Each structure stands twice: as C-alpha cells, then as structure tokens.
Amino acid sequence: MKQRYVIVGAGGRHEMYRDAILGPYAAEATLTGLCDNNRGRLALSAGIIRDKTGIDLPVYEADAFDAMITKARPDWVVITTKDSLHDAYICRAMELGCHVITEKPMTIDAERCRRILKTQRQTGKQLRVTFNYRYSPPRTQVKDLLMNGVIGDILSVDFHWMLDIRHGADYFRRWHRNKENSGGLLVHKATHHFDLVNWWIDSTPKTVYATGRRAFYRPDTAQQQGLTNRSERCHDCPEAGHCRFHLSLADNPHLRALYLEQERYDGYYRDRCVFSEAMDIEDSMALAVTYANNARMSYSLNAFMPWEGYVIVFNGTQGRLEHKCEESVYINADGSVPGALKAEGTWIRVYPHVEPAYEEPVWEALGGHGGGDELLLQDIFRPETTQDPYRRRAGERDGAWSILTGIAANCSIQQGMPIHTLALVPELDAGSQ
Ligand SMILES: NC(=O)c1ccc[n+]([C@@H]2O[C@H](COP(=O)([O-])OP(=O)(O)OC[C@H]3O[C@@H](n4cnc5c(N)ncnc54)[C@H](O)[C@@H]3O)[C@@H](O)[C@H]2O)c1
Numbered sequence: 001m002k003q004r005y006v007i008v009g010a011g012g013r014h015e016m017y018r019d020a021i022l023g024p025y026a027a028e029a030t031l032t033g034l035c036d037n038n039r040g041r042l043a044l045s046a047g048i049i050r051d052k053t054g055i056d057l058p059v060y061e062a063d064a065f066d067a068m069i070t071k072a073r074p075d076w077v078v079i080t081t082k083d084s085l086h087d088a089y090i091c092r093a094m095e096l097g098c099h100v101i102t103e104k105p106m107t108i109d110a111e112r113c114r115r116i117l118k119t120q121r122q123t124g125k126q127l128r129v130t131f132n133y134r135y136s137p138p139r140t141q142v143k144d145l146l147m148n149g150v151i152g153d154i155l156s157v158d159f160h161w162m163l164d165i166r167h168g169a170d171y172f173r174r175w176h177r178n179k180e181n182s183g184g185l186l187v188h189k190a191t192h193h194f195d196l197v198n199w200w201i202d203s204t205p206k207t208v209y210a211t212g213r214r215a216f217y218r219p220d221t222a223q224q225q226g227l228t229n230r231s232e233r234c235h236d237c238p239e240a241g242h243c244r245f246h247l248s249l250a251d252n253p254h255l256r257a258l259y260l261e262q263e264r265y266d267g268y269y270r271d272r273c274v275f276s277e278a279m280d281i282e283d284s285m286a287l288a289v290t291y292a293n294n295a296r297m298s299y300s301l302n303a304f305m306p307w308e309g310y311v312i313v314f315n316g317t318q319g320r321l322e323h324k325c326e327e328s329v330y331i332n333a334d335g336s337v338p339g340a341l342k343a344e345g346t347w348i349r350v351y352p353h354v355e356p357a358y359e360e361p362v363w364e365a366l367g368g369h370g371g372g373d374e375l376l377l378q379d380i381f382r383p384e385t386t387q388d389p390y391r392r393r394a395g396e397r398d399g400a401w402s403i404l405t406g407i408a409a410n411c412s413i414q415q416g417m418p419i420h421t422l423a424l425v426p427e428l429d430a431g432s433q
Contacts, residue, residue: 003381006033006074008065008089009081010041012258012333013103016373017078018045022053025381031055033072036081037062040262065089069096076101083188084181087112094125101128101380105191106399108183110407110424113400117427120396128380129399133192134199134392135379136370137363138346142312142323143390145360146200150350151316154201157297158313161193162305168283169245169274170332171303172217177272177279179410184281186212186406190301193310195394195402201314203293204401204428209418210409212282216304222275232278234271235260247271252334259333287409288418309345319352327370400428 005021007014014034021029031049034057036042042059049057060068069077077093079086079102087107093100106129107113120127133139146154163171163185171189175181182188198204222230225244231237234247249260249271259270272278283303290296309326326345348360365371379386379393394402401421408419422429 002028002030003075004030004032004073005076005078006035006068006072007031007078007080008035009079009085009103010034010036010038010045010059011080014045014078014080015333016368016377017080017101018049020377020381022049022055025377029381031057032074033058033060033068035060035062035065035068038262038265038268040265041258044257044262065092066096069093069098074098079103082175082181083108083183087116090116090127091119094119094123094127097123097125099126099128101130102399103130104195104399105183105187105403105406106396107403108179108181108187108407110404113403113407113425114427117396117400117425127396127399129394129396129402130376130380131192131195131199131392131394131398131402132369132372132376133196134372134390134394135375136372137365138323138325138348138370139196139372140390140392141360141363142321142348143200145321145348145350146314147202147390150319151314151321151352152318154293154295154314154316156295156315157197157201157299158315159193159197159297159299159310160312161190161299161301161310162308163189163301163303164305164308165245167308167332168303168305169217170247171281172274172276172279172283173247173272174268174270177276177281179280182281183403183406184212184410185283185301185303186210186285186287186409187403190299190406191402193299193301194405195398197297197299198398198401199391201291201293201295203291203295205289205405205408205421206292207290207418207420208287208405208408208412209289210285210287210412212285212409212413214279214282215284217274217279217283219275219277222273227275230273230275232273232276233269234273235269237273245274255334282413285409285413287405289405307345319350322349322351323347325370397428400425404428 021031077098079089227239229238240246249255285301287299311324314321351357367374404421408421411419
C-alpha cells in the first residue's frame, strides 16, 4: 500500500525528498502536504509541483502543522527545517501518531535529545535519521573491510575533515553561524563524521575533550584582505568586486528563487558576510575522543581549506587502513550535485603488519554525497526491496550517539575539561533502557 508523506521545511534539502516522492517513488509514496513558516517558499514549491505533475499540493504555514496532520493523514513526516526545530516537529509528529524521517542532525543539544528519546519510547513510533554518507559506496566499502577484520581489532583512529573556502564558507552565511540554530559545526556538520566513526568501528563515544575557536571567518581576516568597506550581506556589498567570498544570489536562478525572492516574508538572508562579528560558531576544532570499546580518536575539522573532503586512518591489531576522499565543491542549494566524489582524489590503502601494502579498487557511484543520496532514497521509499547487511538504517539511538560527540565537545570547549557523554544523556546507557 502507498505510504503517505508530508514534508516540514521547504528549503534546499526538501527538494530531494519532494522530487523522489513525486518522481521515481510515485508508485510507493504519495505527498499529501508541505509545511513551512515562509509563504513564498511554500508557493514556490507548490508551483514547481503543479508544473511537473499537475497536482495541487495543499500547503500549510508553521502554525497549522497540527491541522496539516489532521487533514493530510500522513504515515510519515519528513523533517527538513533548520536543526534547532527538528526536536519540536519530531516529538509533535510522533505524538500525533506519525512515523518520522528527519534530516541530520537529529537535534542540537542534550535536553532536546532526551526529549526525543522519551517521546519515541512513549509513542512507539519509528524515527529514521537519514545518514546519507553511510550509503555512499566508498564509505560502505570501508565498513565492509573493517567488518571483515582486514586490520583486526581497531585500537585508534586519526580523522581530519576539510571544508573548503567555497562550501565551508557557506556555513558562515546563514542560520548555521549561530549555535542556537545549529549547535555549531561540531553538531551540524560533524554529526555525519561522528556517525560514520560510530558505525565504522561499531562503538559509541565515551569521553570527549575538545578545543575550538573561530580562527579565519573574522573581521580581522577581511581587513587583511583589504575588504575595509564591507556590508552585512553580499547583496548590497560595496566590496563585491574584490571579495573572493562574494555570493550573488541574484545571479543564480535557483538561489534567487529559493531565498532572495522570499526574504521579504521572513527576513532570512542567505548571503550574510562571512567575516561578520555576529556569529558564535568555531571554524577550527580539535578533539580527543575515547570509545566504549576502548578505541581512541583524534579528530579535527577546519572550514577554510583549499580542498574539501577527509583523510581517515584506522590503526588495528593486524595493520592500518588509510582512506582519503576528495569531494567536489558546491554551494548548498546552488543547483549542483552536492558532495559528488572526485574519483581521482579517493583511495583506500591497506597496510597489513607483515604482508606488502595494497590499494583496494574504490567502489563508485554517481550522484549526491558520493552516490549515497540515491541509495538512501531507495532504502527509505522501498525498504522491502533493500537488504541492510551493513546496518546502514539509522534510528533514534544512532541519531543520538552521532550528535553526542559534538554536544559533549561544545561543553568541553566551554568548560575546558573532558566530558562524559552518558552524563549528558543517561538514557543511552544500555542498562537503563
Ligand atoms: N544530509 C545532508 O547531506 C544535508 C544537506 C543539506 C541540508 N541538510 C539538513 O536539512 C535541513 C534543512 O537544511 P536546508 O539547507 O534545506 O536549509 P534551508 O534554510 O534551505 O531550509 C530550511 C527551511 O526551514 C524553514 N523554516 C524556518 N522556520 C520554520 C518553522 N518554524 N517551521 C517550518 N519551517 C521553518 C525555512 O523557511 C526554510 O524553508 C537541515 O537540518 C540540514 O542539516 C542535510
């Protein structure tokens, strides 16, 4: 039987779910409502749907969420709003009898996380967190190799993620730039990274020690670059011609329609100055993490790099696995394929203790996030046709563990000491379930 879906949040990310339901998965899924606080973005998406399919989709403003659930009778609510709103919609949807699919991060702090876990337990509804990175072939391949014991038991991990000055800079232009909206990059972005590690090494974070600061996206960097006459946003900035971070919403048809033409409804500016004082997230962070299985990880995230991607090394009892992954650069919702892999920049090398080192031919696929988006959609909308040997389907506990490293890191940066994750969300202790 067809499953009924509604989507909350009509911004950049909702397009993937909308187009999947109305396109390749139309036989399995039907879209019965769309909700957002911005009337303009609702009308834009409804118009696109009408043009593509002839369907007049009912749309609802944020204060009519409950009414949407009553009228649209969804089985599933898909949540693609900004991060700080996920918890409220997740909990309300489950209380009203719906299953939930939420974008990452599941939420942004410990209190909200505890509320989600409690509501899920009380309602018994399903909650899926869409970790598309798990589904991309090279990351699944690393899981396959580690699961098969290619380097024995994993004792330590070195993980370094680079965000470049194009895509990385984009987090400093809009709501992500304030922790109250996103939890900072250690939650908003690194939820992907920490989820991958939890999944790859099949363990959970125990203690986290972190340092971090905003080192690059600062007013003094703009001064050094001779940008002395900046505006608070690119659209009217006198430095437009000189600034290599300038983003012209007007010149990109997708960004213009989605953001510039809708800002009069809610004052959401998509192109704030990346050197502005008015932000409180870090752009350079370093962590030391211990895991329940006794593995150790050193991790860094820098958001002002010349290339985008990561290098990760697993050190095991029988050798070492090194994996590098370079991603193509993009601006979120600019109409390009986000996070597609640059084939020549991705490799996996295994260094056994005794035998010679060798390179594994990398599993490949086309599409968003290294081919992960497409496989994720199949797994969501056609679950009965997909097997899950790698345990890629993630629920509320995976969602919670994936944010806890970053949430603990935020506390550690503030308090200057290591933080125990279970002190933040005791419900995750297996013994108390
Ligand atoms: N997995 C991935 O690779 C990936 C990629 C991009 C975004 N995301 C996630 O998707 C989510 C949305 O990101 P985005 O880039 O689409 O952001 P966006 O700013 O483009 O869209 C957010 C939408 O939420 C709406 N909104 C704001 N307040 C609201 C309210 N009170 N009620 C309902 N809607 C409200 C905004 O009007 C906007 O349309 C984020 O959680 C982000 O982390 C995930």
